[in-house]
Each structure stands twice: as structure tokens, then as C-alpha cells.
Amino acid sequence: MRKREKIVVLTGAGISAESGINTFRDADGLWEGHDVMEVATPEGWRKNKELVLDFYNQRRRQLKTVSPNAGHLALKELEAQYDVVIVTQNVDNLHEQAGSTNIIHLHGELRKVRSTGDETLIYDWEEDCVLGDRCKKGYQLRPHIVWFGEAVPALEDAVDEIYGAHHILIVGTSMQVYPAAGLVGYAPRDANIYYIDPRPSINYELQQRSNLEVIAEPATTGVRKLVDRLLL
Known part of the structure; x- marks a missing residue:
């Protein structure tokens, strides 16, 4: 052996x-029609949390259709x-x-979300994540994704x-x-x-x-x- x-x-x-x-970013700098700066940066998150959550909700739903x-x-x-x-x-x-x-x-992983106030609080997440979904400490949840500019x-x-x-x-x-x-x-x-x-x-x-x-x-x-x- x-x-x-x-x-x-x-x-x-x-x-x-x-x-x-789809690949993360096409040649024109878009990710499935979205400017990556709007959906994959901390700045994009601060600007429009609902847009960012919806974008990753769509990606998460797609995982149920692929093999x-x-x-x-x-x-x-x-x-x-x-x-x-x-x-x-x-x-x-x-x-x-x-x-x-x-x-x-x-x-990171699409099927997980984490606390915006305590990065150690990570949850398995199968369905949509929306504004108002919070961790046990009361902080809004965000996609468990490493965005541009993050460690x-x-x-x-x-x-x-x-x-x-x-x-x-x-x-x-x-x-x-x-x-x-x-x-x-x-x-x-x-x-x-x-x-x-x-x-x-x-x-x-x-x-x-x-x-x-x-x-x-x-x-x-x-x-x-x-x-x-x-x-x-």
C-alpha cells in the first residue's frame, strides 16, 4: 500500500x-449584469443593503438548480x-x-450568513436573507462572502x-x-x-x-x- x-x-x-x-466577473466588469462594486464591496453594502441581499439570494436559489x-x-x-x-x-x-x-x-460560502457585529457568528442559511434577519446579538445578517477590500x-x-x-x-x-x-x-x-x-x-x-x-x-x-x- x-x-x-x-x-x-x-x-x-x-x-x-x-x-x-456564471463566472464571478465578465470581461466588462459586470457580474451577471451588476457592477461588482455595488454587490461585492463593503461600500456597496453600506449604500444599498437590500440590493446586496437580493443579489446573493438569487445566487443561493440558483444552487438548488445546479449539480x-x-x-x-x-x-x-x-x-x-x-x-x-x-x-x-x-x-x-x-x-x-x-x-x-x-x-x-x-x-466564503453562499449557503452561510454572518453577523455584521460579530464575525464569529456564522449561520447555515438555505433560504433568502432579508433586512431584519438578525444574529443572536441583534445585528443584521450579511452574506458570508469575502468582498473586495476585505481580509x-x-x-x-x-x-x-x-x-x-x-x-x-x-x-x-x-x-x-x-x-x-x-x-x-x-x-x-x-x-x-x-x-x-x-x-x-x-x-x-x-x-x-x-x-x-x-x-x-x-x-x-x-x-x-x-x-x-x-x-x-
Whole structure:
């Protein structure tokens, strides 16, 4: 029996897009027709809480209509032979639906809300969140999403996982949005790095790696091919 090597998977919007979830931001700076500054910043929240809550309510409802795709499901299979940690920039729950058991959400989760007065008060939330929904201390609840300009609390946990990785899988991300794009820089020098994306963008950290393999395919096909190799 082989020693259980560690795989850290970094996933972005590309893997969820194949399940029908729109990417976070289109080329024109809009997110599903909304200016991201209005729905994904603390300033937008202060300006129009109702608009922000409605935007994320719509996203949360959409989660009930989509399913994990072949890419998500293939990643789950790796757990049969490897210690697998998924570090995702996505706020959906498709990795959870696929059965993956160790997931770090860098940018928060649509199916959770948190207190605006005490960030440690986080609640699972399946339905709409509206003005007047409050935490046990009486503060308005907000989406449990990391907005532009806010700290990324889970970043340190992600870095700790990367330090011990034997393999890094990068799936469906442009590798241009920091700090997530810089995570690969913390990987051991001898770690194998695989980058799966139909339009791969090789950033500075990846340029420094001699053991990089690029698979220029969508997640649904590229992940399947790589997982089959890793499970041999």
C-alpha cells in the first residue's frame, strides 16, 4: 500500500461554469449584469443593503438548480488513494455536493450568513436573507462572502496545506486574482503541478516551476484524464 501522498486542488470559477454557474466577473466588469462594486464591496453594502441581499439570494436559489459536473466528481475519487484538500475560490457548494470531504472556501460560502457585529457568528442559511434577519446579538445578517477590500481569513489555512503538498492541481482559474493566485508559490520545490484550464495563464509563480504540466482543456475532460493517471 502506497503512503498517502497529499494533493492540494486549487479551483476557480471555470470548474463551476461547466455546471451552469456564471463566472464571478465578465470581461466588462459586470457580474451577471451588476457592477461588482455595488454587490461585492463593503461600500456597496453600506449604500444599498437590500440590493446586496437580493443579489446573493438569487445566487443561493440558483444552487438548488445546479449539480456537480464530471470535474467535481473526479476530484472526489482521488480521496481513495490520496490525502486531498480542495482550496476553492468559489462560493458555491458543488464540491460538497460531489462528496469531497476537506474543503477550504477562500472567498466564503453562499449557503452561510454572518453577523455584521460579530464575525464569529456564522449561520447555515438555505433560504433568502432579508433586512431584519438578525444574529443572536441583534445585528443584521450579511452574506458570508469575502468582498473586495476585505481580509481573506482562510488564507493561512490554505498556505499551511500547500506547504505539505506532493501534488498541486490548479483547475479552472485564471491565476490572476491575488492572494489566491500566489498560493502555488508556497508549494515545495519538488511538488508536481498540473494546471487544467482551456485558456491557461502562466503567472509569475508558475513561471518559476520546472515541474509544471499544462492541460489546456475544460475541467470536465481535463480533470478526468489527470485523475485516471493519478489513480493508476
